[in-house]
Amino acid sequence: MVATYEEAVNWIHSRLRLGIKPGLKRMEYMMEKLDHPERKLKTIHIGGTNGKGSTVTFLRNILQQSGKRVGTFTSPYFERFNERISINGEPIADSHLVELVNIIIPLSEEMEESEWGGPSEFEVITAMSFYYFSHVNPVDIVIYEVGLGGRLDSTNIIQPLVSAITNIGKDHTQFLGESFEEIAFEKAGIIKEHVPVISCVKQPAAIKVIKEKANEQQADFYLYGVDFDTDKEENLQSGEKFTFISGEYKESYEISMVGRHQIENASLALKIIELLNDKYGFHIDHKAVQLGLKYAYWPGRMEQISSVPLIYLDGAHNPEGVKTLIRTIEDRWSNKKVKIMVAALKDKDLKPMLSGFERVAEQLILTTFDFPRVASPQELATFISIDNVIEMIDWKSALANMISEVKEDEVLVITGSLYFISQVKPYLYSVLRN
Known part of the structure; x- marks a missing residue:
């Protein structure tokens, strides 16, 4: 007991x-x-x-x-x-x-x-x-x-x-x-x-x-x-x-x-x-x-965290979720440059997930986090063919730097595993408050 x-x-x-x-x-x-x-x-x-x-x-x-x-x-x-x-x-x-x-x-x-x-x-x-x-x-x-x-x-x-x-x-x-x-x-x-x-x-x-x-x-x-x-x-x-x-x-x-x-x-x-x-x-x-x-509100699903800079969280953790996210990006931000940070688990269908980001991402940041079965940035990179890709082990320092660099004509989307998104959200709030 x-x-x-x-x-x-x-x-x-x-x-x-x-x-x-x-x-x-x-x-x-x-x-x-x-x-x-x-x-x-x-x-x-x-x-x-x-x-x-x-x-x-x-x-x-x-x-x-x-x-x-x-x-x-x-x-x-x-x-x-x-x-x-x-x-x-x-x-x-x-x-x-x-x-x-x-x-x-x-x-x-x-x-x-x-x-x-x-x-x-x-x-x-x-x-x-x-x-x-x-x-x-x-x-x-x-x-x-x-x-x-x-x-x-x-x-x-x-x-x-x-x-x-x-x-x-x-x-x-x-x-x-x-x-x-x-x-x-x-x-x-x-x-x-x-x-x-x-x-x-x-x-x-x-x-x-x-x-x-x-x-x-x-x-x-x-x-x-x-x-x-x-x-x-x-x-x-x-x-x-x-x-x-x-x-x-x-x-x-x-x-x-x-x-x-x-x-x-x-x-x-x-x-x-x-x-x-x-x-x-x-x-x-x-x-x-x-x-x-x-x-109605559901956290971590195209959730706007900040308007200046413009930051969204979305737990797109499978190919269908990524397709939906890409449609939303194209529908709403065709006039903006989109930076995407992603962390994902190894047991997901990673190729269609990650390759899907190629047509909408001005910059793609691959990272990892503390969780069982999580893929490394290097493993994620094997599924990407575009050049503008950054691999970062420490997602917190990468995110802190990115927030300060997001311009008025840009949007930052943080996506992938919901477990990752749940760790990012409180950290984001603490950084944005300071």
């Missing part, structure tokens, strides 16, 4: 040694022992490759503006572990985390002797969240973000009101498969019988797989660009303005997150709200939707 917050987090992290353990048997065992807290919750399930966190944030803010008490389960955390389990944007208290770990430890010890073995870190946190939202700090509804894939993900024991798949990209291919069809099959595993599913997936092969799974489960399927859509109106200084279209409904909205991809994520949240109102009688009014979208 643990007595302090530090001991609780250390015990949770100790489960990392077990790695990723796909399958639901351990979750089902823990839920049975805890008297099925997951069955006491109203939930929404969000899967996909990129955009899950932003979609969760848009949705949570809308529901919160309507007066709901909204739980969220997300990963990874950005600044503090507690963020993963939150209510109305407020992370779980340290004392509650200790309480939950002490509930899970005996179950974990029992399971060590079972045929499935002990639970992984993610399974532990998922089980904790179910118990927390149903017994310790009850909520009206919980939005669950899929951790990895969907079909065998620990969150996939819920029976949600609505399921959503943001998009399909080639990430975690060692677990999910190399083709879009294989990845879509895993993502579509969250589709439940008679539960409506919404998606912004683009690839025809992936759409076909998801449609077939929806038909098999007799689940209504709504596809972005077909059953609902958006028209971009304009780039705002800090955000986007767009029109949402669904059937006869057409309405203009503003968001404070940057990029066309955020318009798609917002439209996914809007379609979910439409279904909650029409199918489940939620009565979420237009004002709550407007305010929820406008004030």
Whole structure:
């Protein structure tokens, strides 16, 4: 048993040694022992490759503006572990985390002797969240973000009101498969019988797989660009303005997150709200939707840190994320010189990620940081063919120098691993204050 917050987090992290353990048997065992807290919750399930966190944030803010008490389960955390389990944007208290770990430890010890073995870190946190939202700090509804894939993900024991798949990209291919069809099959595993599913997936092969799974489960399927859509109106200084279209409904909205991809994520949240109102009688009014979208904020995703000099953080940690970042750069800063600093993990698909920066970067700074599996600047450089590349081991001194050199016609974008971005943000604030 643990007595302090530090001991609780250390015990949770100790489960990392077990790695990723796909399958639901351990979750089902823990839920049975805890008297099925997951069955006491109203939930929404969000899967996909990129955009899950932003979609969760848009949705949570809308529901919160309507007066709901909204739980969220997300990963990874950005600044503090507690963020993963939150209510109305407020992370779980340290004392509650200790309480939950002490509930899970005996179950974990029992399971060590079972045929499935002990639970992984993610399974532990998922089980904790179910118990927390149903017994310790009850909520009206919980939005669950899929951790990895969907079909065998620990969150996939819920029976949600609505399921959503943001998009399909080639990430975690060692677990999910190399083709879009294989990845879509895993993502579509969250589709439940008679539960409506919404998606912004683009690839025809992936759409076909998801449609077939929806038909098999007799689940209504709504596809972005077909059953609902958006028209971009304009780039705002800090955000986007767009029109949402669904059937006869057409309405203009503003968001404070940057990029066309955020318009798609917002439209996914809007379609979910439409279904909650029409199918489940939620009565979420237009004002709550407007305010929820406008004030939604998700750290580390095209987040403006400074206007003078102009600095953005973006956790583009896979090829699809980089493509989205590049589109945003071309859309908003065609008249500026763009400097990009990047650090990435070795297990990512680095060639399409890094080569993608070549057409938009006036200068590319490759660096590293203190984290397992991180690539060195030299390793990153093997995937780059342009000349204006700088390799820096010490990202802090490199960043401090760059900040002082960013001119009025330039923008500095710091990107790559979310773990890197989470270390950069507080450091940036400390440098900019001085």
